[in-house]
Amino acid sequence: MIRMDQVSYSYQKNTPAILNEIDLHESEPVIGAIWGRNGAGKTTLMSLLAGHNRPDRGTVQIMGQNPYNNLSAQGHLCYIQENHPLGRNWTIHDLVAIGSHFHSKWDQQLAKRLIDLFELPSKNKISKYSKGMKTAAQIILGLCSNASVTIMDEPTNGLDAEKRKLFYESLLETYENNPRLMLISTHHIEEVQPLCETLIVVHQGKLLYHHPMDEMRERGILLTGSNRDVEQASQGARIIDTTRIGTTSKVLIDDVYSQEWTTKAKDHGLSIDRASLQDYLVNVTRKQEEVSV
Incomplete structure (x- = not known):
């Protein structure tokens, strides 16, 4: 068409x-x-x-x-x-x-x-x-x-x-x-x-x-928990946004929400959520700009 x-x-x-x-x-x-x-x-x-x-x-x-x-x-x-x-x-x-x-x-x-x-x-x-x-x-x-x-x-x-x-x-x-x-x-x-x-x-x-x-709805994983546990669980993943408040971190990972990630979050004592599509798109395009600079 x-x-x-x-x-x-x-x-x-x-x-x-x-x-x-x-x-x-x-x-x-x-x-x-x-x-x-x-x-x-x-x-x-x-x-x-x-x-x-x-x-x-x-x-x-x-x-x-x-x-x-x-x-x-x-x-x-x-x-x-x-x-x-x-x-x-x-x-x-x-x-x-x-x-x-x-x-x-x-x-x-x-x-x-x-x-x-x-x-x-x-x-x-x-x-x-x-x-x-x-x-x-x-x-x-x-x-x-x-x-x-x-x-x-x-x-x-x-x-x-x-x-x-x-x-x-x-x-x-x-x-x-x-x-x-x-x-x-x-x-x-x-x-x-x-x-x-x-x-x-x-x-x-x-x-x-x-x-x-x-x-596209399945992309974007939010992990929240202690700084150390979040860092360990997300090691090697493509992180497109990070927020830290004291000893707590939240990261947005550019990957598909899956059972593997659910299990990993549970093993590290983290909460896991899907990112909104809007948040995912804003952050993945921002990361693209950082990489291209």
Whole structure:
């Protein structure tokens, strides 16, 4: 469905590349999360997939076609940017009309229902909406497009907890009704990860991970106990974070949570927990930066 082979990109000649030799392949419909710290290159990656930019090197394909300057490939795509450009004088009904014109599989019934669920005023211009309402309008455009490849950059930005829950429920519903490739860039990885089958991590212009979400949830082990016992139990392991308070230490280990680690913790009198996915990703990328310096 999407394919990137050895893709590199710089915004200007003779400047450091934003993306370096990216290989990314997804051949089946899935909901995938894209995570990266600010400046990692994830927005650039999405813009290349959407055909907004052309790579300096390598190839990009959407449904077997180059998306750049290609109307045929664009027919399979819907890319919702974080601050998506919408007509200054559009109402929500204008957005729906234009969305149905550009997307042949447009779901009009879902659009009507989401307008009601997100409580969007029909007479007001979208440009006059609150931040959360503008985000909801963008969500409607993305979900109702039914595009084979749907990419949404920070789609919950500005939504309160209730409206984020509505988005997640609507995302799952439309995916179940029409499975397709849906890529969601987010900083709220703990909220999104239960919905996602795969996780893409971009760091310093490289693809750090592209793994099933189930595998990524198992990574990150927290060991807590006396300084001496923690040091002994974690000897030889890849420690990506350490906290010490007096005689007590807590370490975050980059490994898969397993029976072996549970037994080792018990043998050393330590408590053991899984790290949150957010903590694991923040610390493993920070460790990558330390190693590269």
